[in-house]
Amino acid sequence: MKTTLLSFLIFFSFLSAFPQEKAVWIWYPGDFEVWLQREVGGRRQERGQPYPPFWRIDSPYGLVSFQNTFEVPEPETIKIYADGRYSLRIDGNLISDFDPMKLIVPSGKHQLLLLVENYKTFPSILIEGKTIRTGKQWLVTNQNKTYFSVDAGDFYDPMKPPATFSLEYTPITAKIIQKQTNKMLLDFGKETFGKVIVRNANGTGKIRLYYGETQQEALAQAEAETYDYIDINRNKPASDTTAARAFRYIYAVNDAGVSYDDLSALYEYLPLTNKGGFSCSDTLLNRIYDVSLYTLLLTTREFHLDGIKRDRWTWGGDAYQSYLMNFYTFFDEGVNTRTLWALRGHDPVETHINTILDYSFYWMMGIYDNYLYTGDTAFVKQIYPRMKTMMEFCLGRANKNGFVEGLPGDWVFIDWAPIEKSGEVSFQQLLLARSLEATALSAQLAGDPDYATKCRDLSENIRKKIVETFWSDQKNALVHSRKEGVLSETVTRYANMFAILFDYADPEMKKKIRDHVILNDSILKITTPYMKFYELASLCEIGEKEKAIKFVKDYWGGMLNLGATTIWEAYDPDQKGDEHYAMYGRPFGKSLCHAWGANPVYLFGKYLLGIKPTSPGYATYIIEPSLAGLEWIKGKVPTPNGSIELYMNQSEIRVKTVSGKGTLRIKSDKEPKAENGVTITRTGDKLYEIILSIPDKEYTIRYRLPE
């Protein structure tokens, strides 16, 4: 049976409820993110020049109206906090001359309406009372006649409205590894991100700080991607702090007239805990996991950023992988939904997400995956109207065959690779079909069944047409594209591996794709961790986990051997020396801390520990662990209900469950053994399923790994 996304609806139709214990700051959904995106996106610099995004950046709605109705049992004193100017109406009557710290609302049923104006950041309010208080059940409108449920986050302090949001800071120090007159090179030991502190600077002149992910970059000065020039003009020492930058090395060059005591930094970070974990009998894989995790930590900030040195922007395709990696590590839904709102901005949709055709699709798929892992229906309902206009934009640009292709102004990305990007690219049609499924599911959850039906039907139709159009019995694969009615002769990995991942190929086709594409070295190789993400996953899906793990050791291990303390944007083992650092025609253009490089954290969790949800929020889940040639593996995978823990060696599997129904699937040479009462079902030759239905219980299963 084919699993389509909508089948999850059978299991889940609950309404997300947020009983509001404590008054919380509320705002127009998505506008915290639209505001933050404006701040974060605009921080990119290149050689001292501001370099904001090249797509439309929206401003939050500066004038919004909050409302809610309360049954007040007895006269109640409320306190009103607002980030912005506001007027208050109770039951439609304007209230004037009141003290917002002690406004008495009479008993009875009352409607409160606050019209709040804030064009500087964005409007938000917090109201504290016994029964009247702000929470997720309030409604808000930008005065376009449509009301939405408000958004809220972890902002409970009346003195700290959401626009005071900030990452956290902790001091870090560096070693001086070169020192000459007025020049020194510092090493912070590993890639990091922070604000540099120049302590007790004095005199007159400039201090130039050249940042480097490598020593070479810092020492290259003018060719370093980022630098700060600090102008000092004083006769009494004082300390200076820069904006936050990414670096491992800093080359500090000061004019003769300037002195300072030392340089250190404030490490800037989003407080995150790894609720996942992985270790195994192979120390290289353990190191790869740790460096990948650190890479993901550095790039998981206000949003999922692509990398920390250069763009520091949100990118739909990059972020999609970060959502998934996040679910196997921090399980921080906030950064996912922040990123999804930020990428989308406001209506109207005038370009693709980041102007990239494929990135619009990853954006829609991301909403689905976030729902699958968290079960958060409230978010789906809030963002659905923007998902629908996004889909309408995409469908409005489909050609007469119902296929999408790059139109003027569209960037067709796919991957950094020398491939055809014009015409009907099969890869893009697969993403479209999957996005239609994701939109159908969201439409169903948001109460728009007609659009759900439309999208489901369109998706089925496109999936059929993909096979009819692009499948070649001669090539035993989907061909790359069709242009002006002529099919390409070229086979690439992209569409074929997604056909496996999306389960859009039948078993016979999957086998052919495995042999003629995935395991065929004559097909153009992938050289970015970005597309490696999907290639490795498809290798695992077709049962080639050992090959996938070997590849990880070679490719990621290769970067570690070159001294990487974080994973790179791209890596070509055939390059030598400083060639590794060049990209985009610039000697240090490559990002050496790039989120998409962190994908082993996802791969190990999903395909070695083998844990994944099969219905939203892990209400049901599967554990299908694999040693992939290792002696033992051990780890944790977070869920909304705590972390599932697993240990496996060649004869024993131990699982600690969470709430929800888990199914353990294993291969064993003999009938596995568990404690009394555990149902073990043989499902095929040496294949067994074991139901783990009791939450928070440690199960131990004895088995024998087949040769």
Added chain:
Amino acid sequence: MKTTLLSFLIFFSFLSAFPQEKAVWIWYPGDFEVWLQREVGGRRQERGQPYPPFWRIDSPYGLVSFQNTFEVPEPETIKIYADGRYSLRIDGNLISDFDPMKLIVPSGKHQLLLLVENYKTFPSILIEGKTIRTGKQWLVTNQNKTYFSVDAGDFYDPMKPPATFSLEYTPITAKIIQKQTNKMLLDFGKETFGKVIVRNANGTGKIRLYYGETQQEALAQAEAETYDYIDINRNKPASDTTAARAFRYIYAVNDAGVSYDDLSALYEYLPLTNKGGFSCSDTLLNRIYDVSLYTLLLTTREFHLDGIKRDRWTWGGDAYQSYLMNFYTFFDEGVNTRTLWALRGHDPVETHINTILDYSFYWMMGIYDNYLYTGDTAFVKQIYPRMKTMMEFCLGRANKNGFVEGLPGDWVFIDWAPIEKSGEVSFQQLLLARSLEATALSAQLAGDPDYATKCRDLSENIRKKIVETFWSDQKNALVHSRKEGVLSETVTRYANMFAILFDYADPEMKKKIRDHVILNDSILKITTPYMKFYELASLCEIGEKEKAIKFVKDYWGGMLNLGATTIWEAYDPDQKGDEHYAMYGRPFGKSLCHAWGANPVYLFGKYLLGIKPTSPGYATYIIEPSLAGLEWIKGKVPTPNGSIELYMNQSEIRVKTVSGKGTLRIKSDKEPKAENGVTITRTGDKLYEIILSIPDKEYTIRYRLPE
């Protein structure tokens, strides 16, 4: 022959050229206005509480990209001024480490691109060089892949970017007309608008300023529509200035612990010159003209405001009349286009203009009228994309008959009158048909002929259906509405007078409308100057100018008799005493300085002086003067080429022409006489046409007024 709007196209197809003499600040079209609307709209207060508009207010695009290409004959030093952070690329290359006051651009052909970020106000730039400088020929995009011609205004000072825009100020004083301990009542002599100055306030306590358009309002204190409480807490005198308010009277009440020297004000105004003018043998009409003109002056500010005391907002229907009045007085196109941009804001269109169905139509009609009077094609081209999305919004809400009606969330206004507003109101269909004509014309000018055809066809179709559906041979009129398929029995003035004004009725129908509606006292009377505007115009169109003038004397004269120094929002001669000041359920809710009250300035210019353009920008025009029972009239009507001057008594007409082809139409008992060479054509019984083809010439025509 029926004159439809599109026929003007035959005469005019020139491209608007703006040779740029001097470097000027440039910005994204409409965003100066979107920013200013945010400021102005948010200034409304009611009883000390902020009261911003109840429709969606947009923010300007905070990140835009300006570009232009120049042929530079020799290396050239340019100065770059920007309101915002920016990066500069020349021929695609990022420029770093440059002095924006002396950047040298090498000779040759170069493309300059500036990406400018400003979320506080809006991005704007000014570049000064010998050949490279900012002007209207630059292009700009909000990064949605569409480029527009930039907008610019009268901002040439590099130190004063457009976001420093301010009205002007001049000191005014008042007489104290009541004085008691800690209380005094001031009279500024007439309605005015300004910031109050409290000179040398000292001590501890509050000074309460209650503003009144009447003494009664100021003295009513808590019931005054606006007031300021100034908190004083000092032991050394200092002066305080309030925000700008509307008032004639101020009642100042201070706590015993506070003292001050005196109160005066800074009159706040847009510098405007009356390029029109009107006087006649009737002194009451002359007073009415003067008071109307002053009313228009006070309400013509950053935008055309409805009134100065209460809303101080832009309203599509009110503004439409102000555009037209403006063309007979100040001829200040800037305030018209500012208002049109501000009313519209950004896409997407989610509600009608001001949420009012009819106001969307007036907005589209306003673009047409602005073009007719000024001939400014550049503005039409810039705003056309938003006109098209506005029209698409309206058409998307039409019912199966192609008619519009109020849908949930729509406000159907028409007038302050007890009339049916639900269902298919005939009046709204007339506005729709006219708006379709206006959109067709704009589409043609903006190079979208397919949409022009669509709108023209739709308009013709709707005009036909209006007559088929609403014309009653029994009532000899258009009936008011149809609801659930049932025609109303009611006839109102609205649709019928617009059928005359829009020339949508044939001569036979017009005659019937005149006798059975316009001159029929049993039809519900109009009690707002707002709809009087159209009623008086339609009276004039059907040849009843004397009746119109009599009405003006009665109605406007009635307000003057009650001491009005500006014209009111509404006036019912049957009301008594303070009843006149109440509205919206509040004793002083009525605005006593309301733009729509100023309509005599339009009426006298268009129907007594009888001057109007017959092709855009007065390339051709008609002068059809009428004494309407007066002994003599005299006046001026501005055009883009100077003012046409006219004097008329019962035997002589003197006209001073401007460039363009003028046609004088008069009734005379004998063949008129003019100097040699002037062509006089008899066009009917006692009807003559005289071609005034020489610009800036004073023609004298002798004639005899028929009895």
